[in-house]
Amino acid sequence: MDRAQLERSIQQSQTRARREDSLRGRFPLESAVAEAIEDLRYRRQSIFETPPVQIRDDREFEDANPEHPEAISNRMVRIDASEYLYNVVRHLKGHSLGTVEEIVDFFRSIPRNRHLQIEERIIPDLHDALFDRDAAVRLNVVEILALLGRVESVRFLEQLSESEDEGTLIPAAVTKAIDGCRNAKSEDIRNQLPAAREILNADVVDCLIRLKRTDSQVHRRNFVRAVFAAIEGFVSVMKAEIIEQSYAGRFALSRSEKAVLLEEAYDLNDTGNARVRPFFLPTAKNVRFVFALFARVHELSTNADYSGHGWKSFRQALDVRNRITHPKASADLSVSKSEIVFTEQAYVWFLDATFSLNPDGKDEISGLFNQARQFNQIVEV
Numbered sequence: 040m041d042r043a044q045l046e047r048s049i050q051q052s053q054t055r056a057r058r059e060d061s062l063r064g065r066f067p068l069e070s071a072v073a074e075a076i077e078d079l080r081y082r083r084q085s086i087f088e089t090p091p092v093q094i095r096d097d098r099e100f101e102d103a104n105p106e107h108p109e110a111i112s113n114r115m116v117r118i119d120a121s122e123y124l125y126n127v128v129r130h131l132k133g134h135s136l137g138t139v140e141e142i143v144d145f146f147r148s149i150p151r152n153r154h155l156q157i158e159e160r161i162i163p164d165l166h167d168a169l170f171d172r173d174a175a176v177r178l179n180v181v182e183i184l185a186l187l188g189r190v191e192s193v194r195f196l197e198q199l200s201e202s203e204d205e206g207t208l209i210p211a212a213v214t215k216a217i218d219g220c221r222n223a224k225s226e227d228i229r230n231q232l233p234a235a236r237e238i239l240n241a242d243v244v245d246c247l248i249r250l251k252r253t254d255s256q257v258h259r260r261n262f263v264r265a266v267f268a269a270i271e272g273f274v275s276v277m278k279a280e281i282i283e284q285s286y287a288g289r290f291a292l293s294r295s296e297k298a299v300l301l302e303e304a305y306d307l308n309d310t311g312n313a314r315v316r317p318f319f320l321p322t323a324k325n326v327r328f329v330f331a332l333f334a335r336v337h338e339l340s341t342n343a344d345y346s347g348h349g350w351k352s353f354r355q356a357l358d359v360r361n362r363i364t365h366p367k368a369s370a371d372l373s374v375s376k377s378e379i380v381f382t383e384q385a386y387v388w389f390l391d392a393t394f395s396l397n398p399d400g401k402d403e404i405s406g407l408f409n410q411a412r413q414f415n416q417i418v419e420v
Contacts, residue, residue, distance in 0.1 A: 051119065054078075058123045062130065063141055064148030072127060072157055076164050078120035079176075082108035091172070114173045121168065121179035124161060128186045131157065133283040134227040139301060142279055146286030158187060166195045174205050178212060181228075185216035188225040193217055235276055239269035240404045243386065244411040250379070251414045259374040260363050266386045267360045271322065273393055277329050281336055290336055299328060322357055326389075333396050341395045349388025356385035383412060 054074070060066035092109055094100045101110040108114075130145050131154040149157075165187075168180045177199070184192045200213045212228055219226040246265040250258040278300050285292045298304070304318035320328075330343050344350065359378045362371045390408065394401040 062126060062145055064144035068149050075120040075123045076161060078116045079164055079168050081116045082113045109172060118175045121176050125179050125183050128183050132186050132225045139279050139282050142283050169195055169199045178209050181212045181216050185219050185226050185228045188219050188223050190220055190223055192220045236400050236404055239272045240408060243269050244407050247411040248414050259379055263360050263382050266382055270389050274326060274329050277333050281332055284336055339396060343392035352381035352384035353388055356382040
């Protein structure tokens with residue numbers, strides 16, 4: 040790596056750090072957005088002044104053509120900028136999977152209602168960047184426009200659809216983006232939420248199959264732990280989404296609701312100053328609270344069934360999780376077959392209740408778990 044390449048690499052690392060800080064409220068968001076807009080334009084204006092090239096080796100091409108707009112370093116400037124703008128818009132539109140603390144810091148860092156000004160500022164450059172020669176840039180921009188859901192983007196997306204000839208991924212994304220923009224609907228077509236759920240559910244499925252292959256106390260305990268890790272992960276994602284919608288100004292939380300979502304309580308220290316302290320939320324109460332609030336935020340009439348066998352199994356399975364997590368005697372670590380049965384039933388109830396509120400990924404997640412439940416290779420030990 041020569042000196043110029045090293046300097047570019049250091050500059051890109053510093054830029055990425057500033058952008059990460061801007062999403063955490065530690066660097067001015069609008070400054071980072073302005074910089075990203077400039078980077079999105081970087082050398083793209085000269086693309087159409089040069090004929091298309093076939094690049095077989097990125098490093099060799101850049102060494103021979105360091106100023107060419109399609110040299111890898113120049114493309115990465117635009118790719119990084121488009122990825123950052125995707126993350127900004129995803130936060131602004133309430134699709135982020137950040138932690139509650141990160142979301143709060145993000146919205147505290149920008150004045151109320153300034154998100155609309157940010158959107159208006161970047162849209163013209165996004166429409167222009169749809170026709171970048173780099174496929175990664177084009178795909179990122181399509182995903183940003185889907186998040187924005189602006190009707191005026193339709194004609195630009197249709198123009199890209201007519202000219203796009205690099206694989207099937209971008210045309211498929213364009214189709215989804217056009218549909219959302221025509222209906223002025225913000226949609227995260229990367230499917231971030233189903234992806235998070237799939238990961239959590241995969242852990243449950245893996246533990247259940249291992250248990251059915253070899254029925255041991257270790258595998259029983261691991262299955263119970265995995266179920267409640269997934270449940271608490273799902274709930275955490277829902278809470279973050281509620282907080283994000285609130286901070287974006289789409290609905291109002293009461294002071295008590297906000298404190299519970301943030302898991303905060305307040306008291307005074309010895310000198311009489313107010314302080315924040317963590318507030319532990321019992322899992323069962325937390326689930327009911329988040330389900331009810333999520334339904335209210337999205338104006339849903341659906342509510343989980345707390346009167347039937349599923350909720351009872353949930354409470355029983357929760358007692359088992361608490362017992363094996365905080366044992367007082369060796370016998371507390373033993374999990375019976377009947378306790379495994381109602382842990383399965385608890386997870387089925389939770390999935391049904393969750394997907395009645397947000398159906399994204401239902402078929403994949405529920406289908407995979409049901410297949411694991413029907414797995415029959417059991418060896419007693």
